[in-house]
Structures are given as C-alpha cells and as structure tokens.
Amino acid sequence: MNLINEIxxxxxxxxxxxxxxxxxxxxxxxxxxxxxxxxxxxIQSMGIYTFWYDGEFLKIGKAGPNSNARFFSQHYNPRSAKSTLAASILEDKAMQGKGINEGNVGQWIKNNCRRIDILLDSDLGIFSLELIEAALHYKYEPVYEGFAAQRKIHKV
Structure with missing residues (x-):
C-alpha cells in the first residue's frame, strides 16, 4: 500500500x-x-499529522494555523495536553512489554512510528482541515481516536 498516493x-x-x-x-x-x-x-499553514505503527494508524489529528505546539511537540509528551499519542501508548496494555515508559515514550514514537504530515494553505479554511481529518479517520480508524469504549478492538 502506498499511503502517500492513497491519502x-x-x-x-x-x-x-x-x-x-x-x-x-x-x-x-x-x-x-x-x-x-x-x-x-x-507560517500560514495548518496541518494533519498521522502516526503509523505496525500496519495501522495510531493517531490522526489536526492543528490549525495557531496550533504549532499541537502539531510539533505535544504528542511526544504524555503530560503536555489532555489527549496525546504518548499518553495513549502508556495507557495501552497491548503496548506494555516494549520497554516504553514516561521518560522514553517520546523518543520511542520518533524511533518507531512513521509520521506523515499534510500541510494545507491556511486560506483554505478550517472546514477543509476538518474534512480531511474526518475522511482519514473514517478510512483508517486510528487506534487512539475517540473514547476507548467507542473504538473497535485493534491488534497493536
């Protein structure tokens, strides 16, 4: 599967x-x-960020033009925001046994997850950003999106 062409x-x-x-x-x-x-x-961009691991997307999210921290750094630190990839990985029992802890989870993400970003001109407007994020959520059903009780079971 060529993810870039598919996206x-x-x-x-x-x-x-x-x-x-x-x-x-x-x-x-x-x-x-x-x-x-x-x-x-x-500058003057907004983005969709994705994290791919072991054959599936773990997280797909969006950052508006004024949300650089969300786009750039928050997902690598479990305490940086309410919902981050790092925190989700640490809470996931299926990820235990991989030597991941609060001190190294950010580096683990950088070393083990493929990141694909989609940068959009901010003048397209927030609805275009939300449309793309929603379409990718629908297509790929990322492991750590939504509440755990609402997700289907994944193999991670």
Whole structure:
C-alpha cells in the first residue's frame, strides 16, 4: 500500500465529490519516515499529522494555523495536553512489554512510528482541515481516536 498516493486520492476525491475540490497546489503531503523528526507548522499553514505503527494508524489529528505546539511537540509528551499519542501508548496494555515508559515514550514514537504530515494553505479554511481529518479517520480508524469504549478492538 502506498499511503502517500492513497491519502492524496482521498483528499482529491472527497473534496471533489462535495463540489469544492482542494487543488494539489494548496497542500503538501510529507512522509517524515521512520525514524522521524517532527517539524514546525509553516507560517500560514495548518496541518494533519498521522502516526503509523505496525500496519495501522495510531493517531490522526489536526492543528490549525495557531496550533504549532499541537502539531510539533505535544504528542511526544504524555503530560503536555489532555489527549496525546504518548499518553495513549502508556495507557495501552497491548503496548506494555516494549520497554516504553514516561521518560522514553517520546523518543520511542520518533524511533518507531512513521509520521506523515499534510500541510494545507491556511486560506483554505478550517472546514477543509476538518474534512480531511474526518475522511482519514473514517478510512483508517486510528487506534487512539475517540473514547476507548467507542473504538473497535485493534491488534497493536
């Protein structure tokens, strides 16, 4: 599966079917790879961030143009915000036994998760950001989205 091509197709097809196509020149998909180093949200941009591990997305989220901390750093620190990838990993019994703890979870994410970012021009507006996030949630059903009781069981 080529995730970059698949994500690109989702953006184009979902926005087009709604009669408001998001043109390719208004967004960029960046595969930061494994290991990865997070990058700041560029000025006049908003973004979707994704974390892929062991064949599935763990987290897919969004950050508006004024939410650089959410985009860049919060998911690597379990205490930095109400809901972070780091905190979800630490709470997940299926992830125990991998040597992950509060002190190393951020580095574990960088070393073991593939990060793919989608950068959008902020003048597209927040609804385009929310549309793409929702479409990716629907397609990929990330492990750590929503309340645990609402999620289907994953294999992580």
């Amino acid at each position: 690109n197709t989702i953006i184009i097809e979902v926005s087009s079917v709604l009669g408001k196509p998001i043109e390719k020149h208004n967004y960029k998909i960046i595969d930061r790879g494994i290991p990865h180093q997070p990058k700041t949200l560029p």
